[in-house]
Structure formats: C-alpha cells, structure tokens
Amino acid sequence: MRDRTITLLVACLVLTTGCSFLAPNPDSYTSHHYYSLGVDLGGNVSDVTIRLPVPQQDGAATYNVTTLTGNGTVEGVFDATVVETDRGPMLELTADEVTVEPRYYRFVVEGEMGRRERISESEYDPSDPDHQQVDRRSVGLRADQQVEYPIETQAPLGASPTLYADDAVSRELTACGPTSMESATCFAYDAPVYLSYEAGSDVRVTGVVSVEGSNEWFAGGWTGNSYVDRVRFSATGAQDGWARFEGETETGIGSYPAPEP
Incomplete structure (x- = not known):
C-alpha cells in the first residue's frame, strides 16, 4: 500500500510539472x-527647442511621431516631431514658453492606504508636514x-x-x-x-x-x-x-x- 501511494504521488508530481509546461x-x-x-x-523657459534621441536601428528611427505622441504634442506642453540630425534621429520638442507655477498638495491617509491630493494655495500650510509645495513641472x-x-x-x-x-x-x-x-x-x-x-x-x-x-x-x-x-x-x-x-x-x-x- 505504501509503495502504491508513493507511485501515485510521483505520478501526480510529474503530471503537475508537465501541465505547467504544457500550459x-x-x-x-x-x-x-x-x-x-x-x-x-x-522654472520658466521660453523659445524652447530640445532634441532627444529616439530608438534607431541602422540609422533609421523605429518610432514616428504618431506612435510616440499620438497627436504631435507631449502633454500639451511641447509640440513634437521626429527630425534627422548628424547625431541620428531625434524627437524635437518645441514651445514658445513653458510656465512653471507652484502647486500644492496634502497627503491623506485612508485606512492603510495613502494618497496625495491637490489643494489650493490658500489651503497650503508650510508648517504642516503633510503639506507639500511643488515648484517644478x-x-x-x-x-x-x-x-x-x-x-x-x-x-x-x-x-x-x-x-x-x-x-x-x-x-x-x-x-x-x-x-x-x-x-x-x-x-x-x-x-x-x-x-x-x-x-x-x-x-x-x-x-x-x-x-x-x-x-x-x-x-x-x-x-x-x-x-x-x-x-x-x-x-x-x-x-x-x-x-x-x-x-x-x-x-x-x-x-x-x-x-x-
């Protein structure tokens, strides 16, 4: 009986392992x-042109601006296009001006979870450790x-x-x-x-x-x-x-x- 149990156990293990690879x-x-x-x-920047590399293979870009951005912009901040340069294909980001305004947040704990919630400048208290001012974009x-x-x-x-x-x-x-x-x-x-x-x-x-x-x-x-x-x-x-x-x-x-x- 003991030998039969061991045999069945081994068979089950083999079957289970096999199934995991057949899956x-x-x-x-x-x-x-x-x-x-x-x-x-x-901070604020103006008259902006930034060129950053895009993936290339054999010198040709593997993405176009549509597959990268969808609508030719990056979050509505920069206009975007893929350009050829003597350093290879680049994603060119341009903008007349980008303004960086302070934003304010507070950390809220709900049960065991925490999240960051945006608040107005008038609600912001610099002495409160759960409040945060962000001066970057x-x-x-x-x-x-x-x-x-x-x-x-x-x-x-x-x-x-x-x-x-x-x-x-x-x-x-x-x-x-x-x-x-x-x-x-x-x-x-x-x-x-x-x-x-x-x-x-x-x-x-x-x-x-x-x-x-x-x-x-x-x-x-x-x-x-x-x-x-x-x-x-x-x-x-x-x-x-x-x-x-x-x-x-x-x-x-x-x-x-x-x-x-």
Whole structure:
C-alpha cells in the first residue's frame, strides 16, 4: 500500500510539472520595445527647442511621431516631431514658453492606504508636514512596440534599437551598478543632446530618455531577459546648442538562453 501511494504521488508530481509546461500558448512568448522620456523643468523657459534621441536601428528611427505622441504634442506642453540630425534621429520638442507655477498638495491617509491630493494655495500650510509645495513641472511620455520574438538582448548594438548608432557615440565597457544582475554587461558613453532655450540663471532642467528591449516567456512561471539604453541630462540657466551628457547601455539582463517558441 505504501509503495502504491508513493507511485501515485510521483505520478501526480510529474503530471503537475508537465501541465505547467504544457500550459503555454502562443501568447506565452512575447517581445517588446519600450521608449520613455521625461523632462523636469525647475522654472520658466521660453523659445524652447530640445532634441532627444529616439530608438534607431541602422540609422533609421523605429518610432514616428504618431506612435510616440499620438497627436504631435507631449502633454500639451511641447509640440513634437521626429527630425534627422548628424547625431541620428531625434524627437524635437518645441514651445514658445513653458510656465512653471507652484502647486500644492496634502497627503491623506485612508485606512492603510495613502494618497496625495491637490489643494489650493490658500489651503497650503508650510508648517504642516503633510503639506507639500511643488515648484517644478514634469512632462513625459511612454510608448510600447510589440515585435517579433525573440529580440537580441545580449549584444543589441546594431541588432536591436538603441538611442544612438555605433558610429555616433563611443561606448566603453564599464562596471555595472550595485543593483545590476550578474549576467549584465554595461557600457558608458558621452551622449549628445540639443538644448536651446531662454531661462533664469538658477533654472535647472533635467531629464531622462531610454529604450528597453524585453523578451518574456512562460516556463513554469514568467521569466525573461532584456537590455536598456539610457541617457540622463541636467543643465542650469539658458542653453544654446549641443552638449554631451551621461549615456549608459546595460545588456544581458536576466535568463539565457531565450527558448524557441
């Protein structure tokens, strides 16, 4: 009786394991490219032209302005278009003027959850630790493309979309950050960004732009691998043209190899 019980138990385990791998359907293998952009304005700016890289492959943009913004604007603050430059394709953001006005919030706790609620200037109490004044304006977008599985994530340069072509920047092998996976390989480079606007000497404009490529599959649970190419910029006062900022490419993030569907 004991031997029969053990045999049945093993059979159940094999059946359960088998079912977990039989469960996937064609949707269990997916690949995506994600593009995100954020600009943070610390004060009023005028006569604005900002050019930030868009994903490219073989020198051609993999997004157009419609797939990025829908209506050709970013949150109604900037007009947007994709332009060709000698540094590669860029998303050009323009505006006659962007005004940054203080906004006021209070933190509200409801049960075990908290949220931030906007309030008027007259309600704002600077001595109240649950009140907050925000003197910056943040603008951003995120776009998603589903593409054929799998994409190249271990050696994406030239094989998958990145922010700059190989001949536009010089990537150098560098140490990955403390939160990176052991499988990752990292590169650093100087990234050209175009900033042109009038602003007060203390007005700081910062931002980040990135493209991420990701494969996901189901094998008893969801897993995957990815790469990310990212540029951060920060400038204070008026700007009038091209400048170089910090770029980083992190490849080989996750589980390898990606299985065939």
